[in-house]
Amino acid sequence: MEKSIKGKAFVLGNNIDTDQIIPAEHLVYSLNDPKESQLYGRYALSGVPLSEAGLPGGNIPFIKGEETVSEYSIVIGGSNFGCGSSREHAPFALMKAGVKAVIAESYARIYYRNSVDGGFLIPYEAKEKLNNVISTNDEVEIIIDENMLINHTTKKEYSLNPLGDILPIIEAGNLFEYARKSGMIV
Amino acid sequence: MGMTITEKIFAKGAGKKSVVPGDNVWLNVDVLMTHDVCGPPTIGIWKKEFGDKAKIWDKQKLVIFPDHYIFTKNPHANRNVEILRAFAKEYDIPNYYDVGTERYKGVCHIALAEEGYNIPGTVLFGTDSHTCTSGAFGMFSTGVGNTDAAFILGTGKIWEKVPESLLFTFDGGLPKYITAKDLILRVLGDITTNGGTYRALEFNGDAIFSLSMDERMTLTNMAIEAGAMNGIIEADEVVENYVKERSSKEYELIKSDEEANYKAKYRYNANDFVPLVAKPHSPDNIDTVFNVKGRKLTKCYIGSCTGGKLSDFVSVAKFLFSNEVRVPTFIVPASTYVAEQLEVETISGVTLKNIFEKAGCVITQSSCAACLGGPMDTIGRAQDGEVIISTTNRNFPGRMGSKKAEVYLASPLTVAASALTGEITDPRDYM
Ligand code: SF4
Numbered sequence: 001m002e003k004s005i006k007g008k009a010f011v012l013g014n015n016i017d018t019d020q021i022i023p024a025e026h027l028v029y030s031l032n033d034p035k036e037s038q039l040y041g042r043y044a045l046s047g048v049p050l051s052e053a054g055l056p057g058g059n060i061p062f063i064k065g066e067e068t069v070s071e072y073s074i075v076i077g078g079s080n081f082g083c084g085s086s087r088e089h090a091p092f093a094l095m096k097a098g099v100k101a102v103i104a105e106s107y108a109r110i111y112y113r114n115s116v117d118g119g120f121l122i123p124y125e126a127k128e129k130l131n132n133v134i135s136t137n138d139e140v141e142i143i144i145d146e147n148m149l150i151n152h153t154t155k156k157e158y159s160l161n162p163l164g165d166i167l168p169i170i171e172a173g174n175l176f177e178y179a180r181k182s183g184m185i186v
Numbered sequence: 187m188g189m190t191i192t193e194k195i196f197a198k199g200a201g202k203k204s205v206v207p208g209d210n211v212w213l214n215v216d217v218l219m220t221h222d223v224c225g226p227p228t229i230g231i232w233k234k235e236f237g238d239k240a241k242i243w244d245k246q247k248l249v250i251f252p253d254h255y256i257f258t259k260n261p262h263a264n265r266n267v268e269i270l271r272a273f274a275k276e277y278d279i280p281n282y283y284d285v286g287t288e289r290y291k292g293v294c295h296i297a298l299a300e301e302g303y304n305i306p307g308t309v310l311f312g313t314d315s316h317t318c319t320s321g322a323f324g325m326f327s328t329g330v331g332n333t334d335a336a337f338i339l340g341t342g343k344i345w346e347k348v349p350e351s352l353l354f355t356f357d358g359g360l361p362k363y364i365t366a367k368d369l370i371l372r373v374l375g376d377i378t379t380n381g382g383t384y385r386a387l388e389f390n391g392d393a394i395f396s397l398s399m400d401e402r403m404t405l406t407n408m409a410i411e412a413g414a415m416n417g418i419i420e421a422d423e424v425v426e427n428y429v430k431e432r433s434s435k436e437y438e439l440i441k442s443d444e445e446a447n448y449k450a451k452y453r454y455n456a457n458d459f460v461p462l463v464a465k466p467h468s469p470d471n472i473d474t475v476f477n478v479k480g481r482k483l484t485k486c487y488i489g490s491c492t493g494g495k496l497s498d499f500v501s502v503a504k505f506l507f508s509n510e511v512r513v514p515t516f517i518v519p520a521s522t523y524v525a526e527q528l529e530v531e532t533i534s535g536v537t538l539k540n541i542f543e544k545a546g547c548v549i550t551q552s553s554c555a556a557c558l559g560g561p562m563d564t565i566g567r568a569q570d571g572e573v574i575i576s577t578t579n580r581n582f583p584g585r586m587g588s589k590k591a592e593v594y595l596a597s598p599l600t601v602a603a604s605a606l607t608g609e610i611t612d613p614r615d616y617m
Contacts, residue, residue, distance in 0.1 A: 028255065
């Protein structure tokens, strides 16, 4: 596992549901086909109303034009991130778009499990509300061992909740690797 | 120390004497349900991870209902159903309900109940967030993603954290203008869309146990709208009778202990309820119908696993009898059984189907249809600028199609009253 995750922040509001992360009409693409699955990156966060995309100002598209990878690799959300449907396509789409971690105050259960069990990205819980103190385009870095977030743009630091029970699954890579390591499956 | 019904089923499913909230346990799964959106990726992960050794842990316990993107020309969506069909054939899956055949059932959560897969005291997982619907049968049921489902498909097990429980007691009786939808909207308004996150919502009280199975499923269905892991109602005679008609499986009636621990308890008097709506764009944006009445509508939608059951259509038909709708009104039976019953159930000798046809409604085939927007050619899909009132469960931006549409969620009675006037209407004005 890497020691830190560094990148540009993309900031969103509360209750970002899975329809905003990847609208239902796009759930039809293959997740296995390398070329077709890039479409998930292309449409990641395309359901977020543009005025709410890239806070505080909004109106910042997460994906530019026809691209499939975003310049933003860390998403900062508010409370109840990933609520709504059970679609695993949601963390998958963010991963395809190049997102390495999401930091939110709280998560919907299925989205949280999917992120971890599928090994798509790390869902960090912030100890405080961050989506009003971090701005889109800030250069941020997560120091994994220390459960800390550094905002290099504003020179501020924030502590994150330890990953706890899910850490072994994240370290193994995904649920299957974890089960293999612990001898549950061969 | 006492345990709640959810904790007891967890203990049973994990082979333990007792559990407490926060414990991570491996549960033995009694039924795994999947559908056309999440089934193909689940199968893909299962094949990739288990390789040549990939084996279904127990074919009898796997149930597959294509239901989401069924009646569309979208080639990608149709490919998903073809993948399920090929998989069912290759592995000789007994419980596959293919579209285009007599076995086709419609929306998975309602089909699970109708086909006898919901058994009190058991553990059911599904690749759909509204899998919590089955909790109306005194069982634990919840939604998971594809990776978790693929893991269950190969092992029959999954890890899960024992949830804290919230108890909602409804005393008294329901006034005739109130349905289960109004009760759950009230709960959502009170605890919000994340008030139930990682928790169990347990419902009891005289008003709850007086409800039909259809109505109980409306309550547990929307537990996920509060972010809950599961919704649950202890099984009683109503459940037993329903289950016995559809299954010969053994069941266990599990009840919460008197001294069980709840994170919080809420108590309501059902007599006091007034019709409610969830305003755009969140199921917890609750207001009374009275406060929003008069809002002009472009469409009424009656369908989905929440509001497309037979009892929902009976409620609607009472309003539409000998009347005409003022705005396009969609009747989307959740299951093929419900669709058949529309031609059997009558009011004053007229079938529900006839009532709806005479009223000028559009009656569609059974499926999820526009409840989740779906491909562009989905019937009833929300268009830019529309204002819709719907018996479905979610009104997040774009959920029913266009991000530029406004969706109000309400009971079948409120939606029917509104269909008659073309604006949001209080059902009490017509009763
Ligand atoms: S009817 Fe709607 S809520 Fe129910 S399973 Fe289908 S898409 Fe989901």
